Amino acid sequence: PKTPTYYSTHRHIHPAMTATSSDWIFSEQELRSTPSQRDGMKYTDELMLRRRACDFIEKMAKALDLPKLAQISADNYLHRFYMRQSIVRYDKYLVAAACVLLGSKAEESPRKIGYVAKEYIAVRKVVEKDQVFAIQKHDPQAIAGKIISMEGVVLHNLSYELTLSHPYKYINEKVDKVVRLQHLSEQDTKIQSSKIKQVAWSFLNDSAYTVACLRLESADLAAGAVYLAGLYERYVPEELCTANGLPWWSALATPLHTLQDAARYLLNAYTAPYIKTNVLAAGLSKLVYMFHSPKPVESPASFVELDVVEQEHSSPMVTSPMDSAACVTSPECGSSQGRSPYDHDFDHDVKSHGKDSEESPREAAQVPATPASLLESFPIANDSSSADKLLGSTAAARAANNGRLSRKRGKDAEKTICSGKKFKYCL
Numbered sequence: 001p002k003t004p005t006y007y008s009t010h011r012h013i014h015p016a017m018t019a020t021s022s023d024w025i026f027s028e029q030e031l032r033s034t035p036s037q038r039d040g041m042k043y044t045d046e047l048m049l050r051r052r053a054c055d056f057i058e059k060m061a062k063a064l065d066l067p068k069l070a071q072i073s074a075d076n077y078l079h080r081f082y083m084r085q086s087i088v089r090y091d092k093y094l095v096a097a098a099c100v101l102l103g104s105k106a107e108e109s110p111r112k113i114g115y116v117a118k119e120y121i122a123v124r125k126v127v128e129k130d131q132v133f134a135i136q137k138h139d140p141q142a143i144a145g146k147i148i149s150m151e152g153v154v155l156h157n158l159s160y161e162l163t164l165s166h167p168y169k170y171i172n173e174k175v176d177k178v179v180r181l182q183h184l185s186e187q188d189t190k191i192q193s194s195k196i197k198q199v200a201w202s203f204l205n206d207s208a209y210t211v212a213c214l215r216l217e218s219a220d221l222a223a224g225a226v227y228l229a230g231l232y233e234r235y236v237p238e239e240l241c242t243a244n245g246l247p248w249w250s251a252l253a254t255p256l257h258t259l260q261d262a263a264r265y266l267l268n269a270y271t272a273p274y275i276k277t278n279v280l281a282a283g284l285s286k287l288v289y290m291f292h293s294p295k296p297v298e299s300p301a302s303f304v305e306l307d308v309v310e311q312e313h314s315s316p317m318v319t320s321p322m323d324s325a326a327c328v329t330s331p332e333c334g335s336s337q338g339r340s341p342y343d344h345d346f347d348h349d350v351k352s353h354g355k356d357s358e359e360s361p362r363e364a365a366q367v368p369a370t371p372a373s374l375l376e377s378f379p380i381a382n383d384s385s386s387a388d389k390l391l392g393s394t395a396a397a398r399a400a401n402n403g404r405l406s407r408k409r410g411k412d413a414e415k416t417i418c419s420g421k422k423f424k425y426c427l
Helices: 043-063 067-083 094-105 113-126 140-158 168-180 186-205 218-234 246-250 255-271 282-292 341-351 385-392 395-418
Strands: none
Touching: 043 067, 043 113, 067 094, 067 395, 094 113, 094 140, 094 385, 113 140, 168 186, 168 218, 168 246, 186 218, 218 246, 218 255, 218 282, 246 255, 255 282, 282 395
16 A cells, blocks of 8 residues: 555545554655655656645644644645645645645544635735735635545545644753763753754654655654754764763664654755755755765764855744643643743844745745744744744745744735624634
8 A cells, every 4th residue: 555556536545544653654666656655746747746735734723822742643644645646636725725724624623615615715825925816706615515525535635543743742851861971061951952842843843744744664764853853953972872882873772874864854844846045054954965965974073074155044943842841741841931041142143134925935045044932832933933043944924924824814804804794704
């Protein structure tokens, strides 16, 4: 069942087909022979359309006020669905809406289908403002029926398996193992742990747009994210070793070649076609050059010697998927607001050049960003985290677009209310 050969509609998929976690891990060759590509689509074009669909999912999730994990789950469902069906044959935005509906249910944050349909119409009109959908009138009930129908198609192609093991739940444990090697004071341990967690979470957040979830198991992706976070700006000293004299990344209990594979796929988020710019923070530029250079760097030790010119960046970041810090027990997970003390460490290499864009920020100038505000429940992985500023996540700019959308809705609502008409739209 792992081979992406299921080309027909959900009625024709073999009823005995089942799915486990390993069934959704594919080889590079399989990723380059998907149903979409067999329909004549180029690999880079498919990646771009997947990214647009994931961006649509994020906009809908924000409009529906869904927890971040629901959005990440929806991204996973979409990537899996298009390993069995073609983007040419199934409208990416309708599939995205169905995945949002499934994600909300899977994460126990269900939304009424009427509400989902209204937000789908509103968001799609903004995304396709110059196309047919935007200029037509749409019946929310009819759209709701289409979303429910597509939900069944997606669900069947997923073999009715909605349970996901997200890599986020492994971050705390792996970071703690690495930080313990440094024998720091309690206060320094908290600060160091928070820095590494922020960066690792940001890498995972940005990778939701890529097919990384189709290449490696979640535990390996988490280890790769912590590995990258340690290499970033040398947050973990390169000479640090375990008690047995092994390199610090041995504490992650993951083979080095797997860590490097995970790092490469996570860093795909900062390469074409996911971004269309070369302006990245210096630390991030080094990592991308290390794992995506024409002549790969053989070891992290040689990476330290790289001299990469600092570059400006102009895109935003994402919030932590763990809106409820259920699996987080670290001391730094409080409810403080405002900037964390280590945010200032990064200000010298973070310059924001926000630009308004016709499309999603990831389609325009898709790289690092300016901060927003700390999450109440998980401040170490938040909108205003320094890691987000550095890593080029794109939620802040997308949030700005969503803000403009909300303001537009607000103005429309005011006009409707002032005119004496009944206001039905739920902001």
